[in-house]
Amino acid sequence: MSTTTVATRPAVADRNSRERLAGVVGQVLAEAKKSGATAAEAGVNISQGLSVTVRLGEVETVEHTRDKGMGVSVYFGQRTGSASSTDFSEHALRETVRAACTIAKFTAEDDCAGLADPDRLAKDIPDLDLHHPWNPGTDRAIELARAAEDAARNQDKRIANSEGGSLTTHEGLEVYGNSHGFLGTVANTRHSLSVSVIAQDESGMQRDFWYTVARASDALESPESVGRTAARRSLWRLGSRKLATRQCPVLYEAPLASSLLSHFVSAVRGTSLYRQASFLLDALGQPVFADFVRIHEQPHLKGAQGSAAFDSEGVATQPRDLIRDGILQGYVLDSYSARKLKMQTTGNAGGVHNLTIDPGKDDLAALMKRMHTGLLVTELIGFGVNTVTGDYSRGAAGFWVENGQIQYPVEEITVAGNLKDMFRRIVAVGSDVDTRGNIRSGSILIENMTVAGS
Template identity: 80%
Template sequence: MSGAIAATPAVADKQTRERISALVEFVLAEAKKSGASAAEAGANVNQGLSVTVRLSEVETVEHTRDKGMGVTVYFGNRSGSASTTDFSADALRESVRAACTIAKYTAEDDCAGLADPGRLAKDFPDLDLHHPWNPGVDRAIELARTAETSAREFDARIANSEGASLSTHEGLEVYGNTHGFLGTVAATRHSLSVSVIAQSDSGMQRDYWYSSARAARSLDAPETVGREAGRRSVRRLDSRQLSTRECPVLYEAPVASSLLSHFIGAVRGSSLYRRASFLLDHLGKPVFADFVRIHEQPHLKGAAGSAAFDSEGVATRARDIVRKGILQGYVLDSYSARKLKMNTTGNAGGVHNLAITPGPDALDLAGLLQRMHTGLLVTELIGFGVNTVTGDYSRGAAGFWVENGEIQYPVEEITIAGNLRDIFLRIREVGGDVDTRGNIRSGSILIERMTVAGN
C-alpha cells in the first residue's frame, strides 16, 4: 500500500520496553514479599488510530492509547488475581495486596500454578511482527475514502454504503513469572475494510471485503479492496431460495476456517476435562478424511498468529494436530494438561497459525467448483448453531447454486446442517486458495454431502 511509514511510536521503543519490563519485575517482587509461593504478571501498552468514512464523509476518527497490568499470586494451591490500569508504585502494590487477599478465600486446586520451568521459552527469534505505521489522520481518511469510492464506482447498482474503515494498531506485551521468565512481544496490526450495498428490482444485498497485515506495505491497495467489496455485493443480487435437499457443499476459504475453529473448540483442554466435547477420547483415532493434515506453524515470519511463547511463557513449536486424518494431540494450557494428566502443548491463549494443508491437487476455487460439479458454494455463514458437546451443526448460510461446475445463481435464506463428526470425515478436497489474513489459515473446503434446508 502506498503511504510513507512514519517513525516508530513510543509505545514499543527500547525505553518503553525496559520500563514495562521493570514494572512486571517490581510486581513479582512485591508478590514474593507478600508471602506468595509463586506469581505471574503481564502488562500491555497499546495505541492505534481508526477512521471511518461513509459516502465520502468522515464519520469517526478515534485515537486509542491504553495500558493494563494483571497479576496472579499463588499460595500453595490457592490463587488470586487482580488488575489495574494505574502503573504507579502504590497502585501496583495495591493490586498485589488485592490478589493476595482473594487467594485467602479461594479453594485449593491441585492443578493451579505456573507452567513447568522446563517448558518455558529460552529462545526468542525475531518473528517480524513489529511494523509501526502512522499515516496521520488526513492520509488515513484518504485511503478509506479511496477504497469506498472504488467500491461505489464498481457498478451502477451499488446504491449505498455502510462505510470504509482504516485502522492501525501497535502493542507491547510483557509477561513474567517467579520461575525467572520474562518475555516481551511488540507487534502491529493494520487493516482496511469496505462494506457496500447493491440494489436491483428484487431488493438489496450487502457484502464486504478487507485486507489485514502486520506491515502497511503488505495491505492490498485501497482500490483493490473496494473493487472486491463491490464485486461481492453485486454478485449477490437477485438471490433465490432452494428447496430442501442433500448435496455437496463447498465452503469458500474465508468461511472455511470456521470449520477448523469448531474442531479446535472440541479438542481444547477445557472442553475435554469437563467432558463436554464430541471428540472426547478420540486421541489416536481418525476424525477427518484420511488425507487431511492440520498443524500449527507458530514461527512463521510476520503471520497473524506467530509467537515464540504462549501466554504462560511456554515455548511454542510446530506440530501436527491431525495427520492422515488421525488426531495426534490436543490443545492444552498448563491447567487443562494437569487436569488431563498430560503435558501442556504451549497453547495458553490459543493456537498459533493453525493451517489445514491443501489437498494433493491444490485446486483453486474454480477448480473446486468443477470438482464439485453440482452443489452449494457457501460464501457467508449466519448465526452460531453449533453444539460442541454432540457435534450437531446447523447454521444459516448464503452463497451460490452451482451446476456443471459453474455458478448458476445466488441463494439466501437457507440452512446447512449435519454433525461435525460426519462433516470432518466427508471432506473431499481442500483448496490451494489459502486465506492467510487470520490466525487460522485455510483454503476452500469441499464437503461430500450435507443437508441444505430451504423453502
C-alpha cells in the first residue's frame, strides 16, 4: 500500500516529544523521592491516530484521536500506592504523586512488592524497527477503506450486504523510568485495514471478514486483496449444515490456533500459579504438549507486533523456550509473581513477546489431507474455557472434511475437550503461520475431540 504522507499531523515521537516525556518521568520520580518514597516508577505515553469506516460506499465514521497519560507507583518499604493523570502540568504531576503516596500509607505491607531487581533491567536497547508513522489523510483513508469494501461487494452478486470497511492508523510514544536509574523509550506504530461482508442465497445469510495489520503501511495487504478474501470467506459459508455429535479430529485454522496458545499462556502466568488457579500447577519439567512441539518467545524480531527490548518494568527481554520437546521449561512471570513463587522474573510484565509455536512443513491443504476426515474450525464463539481445570468448550463454525477435501460448511456446533489432553494430542502444526498478532501459529491439528451438534 502507499506510504504517501501529508503534513497535516505532526509526529508524536520526534526528539522534542521524547525529551519532554523523559522530563515528565524525571519530575515525577524526583517528586516521589521528595515525598519520602523509598522507590518509585513512572510511565508516560502519548498517542494519536485516525480511524475511518465506510459502509455500502458511504462514510459512516471518521475519528481522529490524540491521547496522553501518566501513571506512577510509589513504594514506602513494602507498602505501595499508584495513581494516574492525563494532565502533565507541574501542579497536576505533584498532586498525582501525592495521591499515590497517600494510598501507599494506607495499604498493607507486601513482601513481594517493589521494583524489578536492578541487575535484570535492560542496559542495551536495540532498534526493533517498530516506528513507521503513516498519515494518509482523511480523504485517502476513506478511499482505501472504500476500495477494500468495493472489492468485496463486487466479488460476487451473492454479497448482499456489508458491515463496512475500516482503516486505522496509530502512532504512540511511551517512556518508562524508575528510581533504579532506568529510563527506556519506545516509539511504535500499528496500521490496519479490515472488511466484513454478508453473503446471501436461498440457504440464508452468512458473514465473515478479513483484515491486515502491520507496523508499516507498505507491509499491509492491498485493499483489493483484503476485500476479495473477506468475500470468499463469506461465500464459502453459504449452505452451512449442522453435524450430529461425534468424536473426530479437529483442525484449527491458523488465525484461531493462536487462541489455544493463549490458554496455555494463561495457565503458566504467574498470577494463575501463585493463586493455584491453573491446570498446569507444578508442571515445570513435565510433558505438557506432544513431544515434537516447541513454543518459544522471540522478543527481538524486527517489526513484529509483539517485539520489545524490555517489559513494562524495564526488565530486559530475551529469546527463550517455554516448551521444548513437549516439556514445560518455564513460566510467564513479572517481578511480583516471581517473588510469590520464589523465582526470578522472566521479563513478562505486560505479557509475552512474539510467542511462537514452531511450524511444520504442511500447509492447510496438506493438513486436511493428513486429517482425512474431520472438522476444520474457522470461527470460535464464546469463551467456555476453565483455566483451573482445563475444561474447554466453545461454539464453532467451519467445514466438514472427508478424504482430505472440504465437503460442506457447518455451523451451530460446539468443540469440547480438556486442554491437557488437547495439547498432548496435537498431531501437527502448519506452515501457514499467522503473524498478525503477538502469538504466532500455523494451523493446529488435534487428534481427537468431541464435536457436539444436533
